[in-house]
Amino acid sequence: MITQSVSLDHFQSSWSDEPGYEQLLVNRIHHSGELIELPVARIRGAQPGPFLTVMSGMHAGEYSGILAAQKLISTVDPMELSGTLIVIPVISTRAFMERNMQLSPIDQKEVHFIRPGNSNGTYSDLLIDTLFEVVKNSDYLIDSHAGEMAQALMPWVPIPIKGSKNLIENSLSLARGFDVKYIEPRSDEASIPPFCLALLEEGISNIWVECGKNGVPTPKNIATHLEGYIAAMQTLDMIDGEPARPPQEVLKGRRYQINANMSGVWHPAVNEGEIVESGQYLGRMTDYFGNTLEEFHAPQRSLVLYYWSSPAINVNRRPFGYDWHSGLVSLLDLES
Template identity: 30%
Template sequence: MQTIKVGNMSVKTGEKASGYVEVKDTEIELPVTIICGDKEGKTIFISGGVHNAEYVGIQTAIEIANEISPSKLTGNLIILPLMNRTGFEHRTMSMVYEDGKNLNREFPGNQQGTVADKICYTVVTEFQKNADYYIDLHCGDGYEDLTPYVYCVGAAAPEVVKKARAMAEVVNVPYLVQSPCGTGGSYNYAGSCGIPSILIERGCLGIWSKEEVELGKEDVRNVLRYLGVLEGDVSKRTYNPTDVGTVIYKNAGHTGCWYPTKRSGDTFKKGEILGYIKDYFGNVLEICVAEMDGILLYQVSSLSIIKGGSMVAYGENPNQK
């Protein structure tokens, strides 16, 4: 008999339960569903809502939690659909409502820190501690345009990286990015602790659709099937993700108005202009120029752009190598 414990929740083989896990020393309770398969096996942690306006990932996690039953599993699922709950309930985009921090920059967190630090610490000590594998569901934020792609951990032991890449390769997206980071993001930190982890990017602009959620659910199911946790074979996919190699993340050097020249998924050559930042009189403050041939993964889509905040992210175009 296998028992999974998260916070004050305890679920045994063949059981499914939903409830809340307290973030210690706060008034926040995180929603969680635990599904223990009829057959014992590995435990998969699935999270959404690290960024609370990334709705496709959140809804995907909610529906996966509702639809999968213990009879279909050899192993266990721990599903946290909304990590930044107070941000979601106050519509703060990426940031935790109480302290203005971005959860995906604060892992592994600190029980003695601010609210965001405590949330991260809770995720690490209550959720990640149970996990053999990890799937983190994201999309473009409320102000970001994004083309679907998948990250896998890179700053981890070679066997962890190999397992994470294999998970990523069954996701139905055109591009794959191996992360060079071992801290900051939830999945990055998990990877550095020996947990093969991926982050799926699908959807953007603070909206969601049934079609995107269905694609997201099939991504999750395929990873679970590949891992032998969910019954059935990996389904046919439109894409086999191609590694884009180096990724450049460019932050804005000025606050002002943003005028992009490309859309997510567009390709371009080194030296092409990707966008302009102008002041409120139309004067150019900054020109964003491509530093290599690339594929645009995501970019700010709002007129507003903030100094130090994200502007564009692009990877090497695998078709131009």
């Protein structure tokens, strides 16, 4: 199949009015001369219905969602579809091709924490603005994430909670078909990624799905993403079938992170998904030689959402204040 490349300005008008499958590379040039290239697949259904976007690869080493998005493209038959499905398999294509973890290789920004609307900003600002322009007509959006190569992560689905009751209920309904132990309605606005808030303000119900760890796209984790998309489409009556409703527990609590105070070598002593008690040993930092620099203990009873499985910890690498390189354990406070 030939992939047409179109500028963002001509993107909306380049789709066909007929039911069927199309794929485009949406491009935009940053003022530095760097190219943004966003792969966008569209499946226009033969029947009217809602507009759903499924996207992945915002963080480029989170592969299970990327592979699930590809499978979704080949699974959905336009003649059996009501509404429109947009699939963006890889958002951060430059980071993907450089095997870059979490941060943009161009400007070191964390794109999940960027608001759209700043097309005169850095490369990542323009990338997120471009992404928003592509998805802004959606009614619903699912954003797939996983654990990066350095990150051992428990599968769960956070749901950003803000706006009307209807918007919130619709976001919750997207999450209910994912076969994960926990869903986490998150209303603490400071801990909701700004991109999710921008979607809600545009009236787009949305969730982000965390499933997969250490950059390894296992068949099971790919299937969890894919089957969740299918269940969401059934929930929205876009395709036939009764949506799956696997057992899920609702998580409530404040998310917090244990960070190193000194650079060195990290020796974690926890597992993702483990509940740690107040005072429980979490791990230690050593120098290059193995001498202990600092030990870490849980300040309160908490669930380990993920921990950094990479021993390499660098507290001086804090681009734009972002503490990913000094992070040791990400937890949810179960006492709050």
